[in-house]
Amino acid sequence: MNQKSEQKKKEKIDKSSNSQNVFMVDKVLKTKDEWRVQLTDEQFEICINKGTEPPFSGKYHNSKEKGIYKCVCCGEPLFKSDTKFDSGSGWPSFWEPISDEKIEYVSDTSFGMIRTEVNCMKCGAHLGHVFDDGPKPTSLRYCINSISLDLDKTD
Ligand SMILES: [Zn+2]
Numbered sequence: 001m002n003q004k005s006e007q008k009k010k011e012k013i014d015k016s017s018n019s020q021n022v023f024m025v026d027k028v029l030k031t032k033d034e035w036r037v038q039l040t041d042e043q044f045e046i047c048i049n050k051g052t053e054p055p056f057s058g059k060y061h062n063s064k065e066k067g068i069y070k071c072v073c074c075g076e077p078l079f080k081s082d083t084k085f086d087s088g089s090g091w092p093s094f095w096e097p098i099s100d101e102k103i104e105y106v107s108d109t110s111f112g113m114i115r116t117e118v119n120c121m122k123c124g125a126h127l128g129h130v131f132d133d134g135p136k137p138t139s140l141r142y143c144i145n146s147i148s149l150d151l152d153k154t155d
Contacts (some may be wrong), residue, residue, distance in 0.1 A: 043050050047073050060151060
């Protein structure tokens with residue numbers, strides 16, 4: 001594993017756990033019951049129960065349309081289409097979020113793997129994971145569920 005990007009990821013995790021209070025004021029805090037009313041069953045399963053959609057099933061994995069990908073739960077802008085790339089994984093993949101402050105990084109050791117989970121900083125919705133095998137300039141691959149995203153198209 002690439003040590004430098006591993007270090008970078010660790011810094012991100014430390015940063016987001018240290019800075020939680022700073023962004024507290026902007027947070028959307030809803031109970032599971034409230035989310036259940038707002039979201040479809042599919043959205044609830046991915047975003048709130050931290051599920052993963054089957055690869056190549058989502059509407060954005062192959063999308064080349066221009067625009068801003070927003071959090072499907074709270075509408076916060078998270079990724080730009082300019083930073084989307086074809087990873088071949090079957091999930092929409094980005095090499096950079098709009099801002100690191102939009103993303104909450106959490107160490108995820110489920111399924112016997114060490115991964116970094118990425119959530120929406122504003123509402124806590126699960127988005128996907130970040131890996132260190134992405135393209136330049138960041139070498140990061142944000143592997144995101146289509147269901148967690150809502151593309152706001154621009155011309
Ligand atoms: Zn959100």
